[in-house]
Amino acid sequence: MDRSHEKQNPAFYAVIALLVMMSVGPVILMFVNSFKLDVDIISGTSGLIFMPTIQNYETALCDILWYEPDHIDFCSLKFGGAFVNSLIIALISTVLTLVIGSMAAYALVRFRFFGRDTASITTLMVRMVPPAVLLVPVFGLWNNEFCFDRDGLIGGAIRDAFGGRGDVCLAGTHSGIILIYVAMNLPFVIWILQSFIVQVPRSLEEAARVDGAGPFQVFFKVILPLIKPGLAAAAIFTFRIAWNEYLLASALSDRNTKTVPILIVNNMSEFNVEWGVIMATGMLLAIPPIIFTLLASRQIITGMTAGAVKG
């Protein structure tokens, strides 16, 4: 096979251009609209002739701006806070999932507790469970069962420290949401990392052990650096799910732990939608995944194909 690029029919390029426009078009449309005033969006002087304004972004970010924009009387949209919540939840759950998942994957490969089949069945089973199915039990458990009794030792201490009434429960805390995200993503991460760890030659580990490294040192200093591409793919997938998830977060969060998707849905369901502002929030939510896609599309495709082709 020659590796040179074949000359193609112009119609072929037209088709490609059309496809690209179809897949990226809506995103660009949202991007453009987020710089328009609502008047411009509604009046329909469409096209590219409009005065770009960052007013929408100012409205969206009003609770963390260092200056007070002139056009806002009252900062109702607490986007900044939600953004920070989303960031905390997504980052911590990604890191936890990776650490715990890579350890488990290592154990599965090296010590052969179960066959690889067991791992793939579990992955499939968990992939099968829709978040909506987890909603009911998680809502019940996090609110009623996973609590420290308010009169108990730990619960009392937490309540004294942070205030609040009633029992101290997982619901409404960052850790509650993080816990379910970690659990949801673990099987997939374990399974993806397994295929990378299998490729690490055993002799490397033995050499490290002969030099006097303990099992944890071998794992963190020898194995982890060697499976970086796998870690990157797994990290992107975990982060994406934790960052984009709406349903479970909406059930488990309270006023102070709202994430960005919840904020967007709450603002959408009102009758009179402020398109400009909502598009600006949407754009801000979409930016991290877009950046990841542009930087690491290769890893994403690896993760995606590994997820199905070997399934």
Next chain:
Amino acid sequence: MFMAPAVAIMAVALIYPLGYMIWGSFRAWDPTQTIGEAEFVGLKNYITLWSDPNFRESLGVTLRFAFFCVTIEMVLGVGLALLLDRNIRGMSVLRTMFILPMMIAPVVVGLMWRYMYHPTVGTFNRFLERVGLSDVDWLGSHALTSVIIADIWQWTPFIFILALAALQSLPRSALEAARIDGATPWQQIIHIKLPLMMPVLIVTGLLRLIDSFKVLEVILVLTEGGPGLSTEILALRISRTATEFRELGVAAAMSNYLLIILMLLTVAMFAFTKFQEIRAARVRMAAEDDS
């Protein structure tokens, strides 16, 4: 020792909740009660649901949604993969552009499409007006179609990427042989490429089918299940039963129905991959016997 944290977390946050849900589905349970206080009602929740026309409607919508989405996405995705499987400059850039819709939050996807479907200011109706056609009531009388279109936009690239990966790993020798024997491009596709890709395609289709039962946010933002029940898929109905109607027991029973459907699909998929492996092994054995 390395396994302990993973096992602990999955037991606490996955296995236990699922068991809890199955237990809860036999009770008349509302959110103010703990599960111990709720009255045990046996199979009542399941039976009520089975005779509930709304639930049936919702189940029908879910099945229709999944069927149309997966069928159209498979045809488009595989078609595109066959079309674009050439040595062209910038293929990686193209793939990057295509995976963009999948990476964006479903909530944002819903937001974009809700704008484009808007009856007066939306992109589609403006376009129709400009070319002199009458408006279409996208999220009203054609709600299900519109929702399916949005899902197709988001997920066709997934099938495309996987089909392309499958195409590019096909044995070159078979294609070469066909070309030398004078097979037309169509014959190559129908008799060689598609049969060889079939195992991957079936797994991909099943994965997509399972995922299409999980779609919720896009529909929630686009139509909130309306108008009427026309787009209320099961996942959405579960969440509404739990949070609006406050009937956790019924919602749990509904979740179990959904789980059973998905379980059947998963088992089918697993059985299929096992079957493939066995067949491959038998072919290999036969080949070794011959030599």
